[in-house]
Amino acid sequence: MKLVNPTVAERIQIRDPLEPELLRKSREGDPKAFEELIKKHEAKIYSLLLSMSGNAADAADLFQEAFISAWRNIRSFKENSSFSTWLYRIAVNTLLMKKRKKKVSTVSLDVPVLSNGEEIKRDFAGDWSDNPLASLENKEVKDRLNAAIQQLPEKYKTVLLLSDIQGLPNEEIRKVLGVSLASVKTRLHRARLHLREKLSEYFKKP
Secondary structure, X not given: XXXXXXXXXXXXXXXXXXXXXXXXXXXXXXXXXXXXHHHOOHHHHHHHHHHHHOOHHHHHHHHHHHHHHHHHHHHHOOOOOOHHHHXXXXXXXXXXXXXXXXXXXXXXXXXXXXXXXXXXXXOOOOOOOOOOOOOOOOHHHHHHHHHHHHHOOHHHHHHHHHHHHOOOOHHHHHHHHOOOHHHHHHHHHHHHHHXXXXXXXXXXXX
16 A cells, blocks of 8 residues: 555546446446446555555455445446445445444544543644645554554544545545535544654654
């Protein structure tokens, strides 16, 4: 997984002119058209599942389940959102259903840190940009970052990965998750604060 801040060009989604025809054939039950349609999106969907699960084998299994779910429900796809948004939603829901069956240790970002009954203000050293993934080049830092991401509660991790790894704009993330734009911004802010806290030692001023 390449942890970089998506460029403006990468955030611009250009619709494939062949996609409408492939969608039409897929809805009519053409498996070859559907497979061709999925191939255009499989890299980014797999990348998201890998980032969220932290395991290549799990990501592959989840991708297959999401693929099957998308095929079974292709006729229900509404074109009031993009096909990629619809696929992201299926992939995220597939993973979350799996996660609900397991108990994963996460860090609460809603509860304040307390010491002797007093709330501790979280102070982050160094000058960070809004996106803490933007300048990470050191492998040790990336490994620590991946570990910190996996500790995030799913609702925060999902928003962070969709935004800072996949490069989706907040409006599309809102559609993928079915939440308000304000919720997307709040979750993203809290997730980034958590990462800053975990990685602040690497960015302390001399």
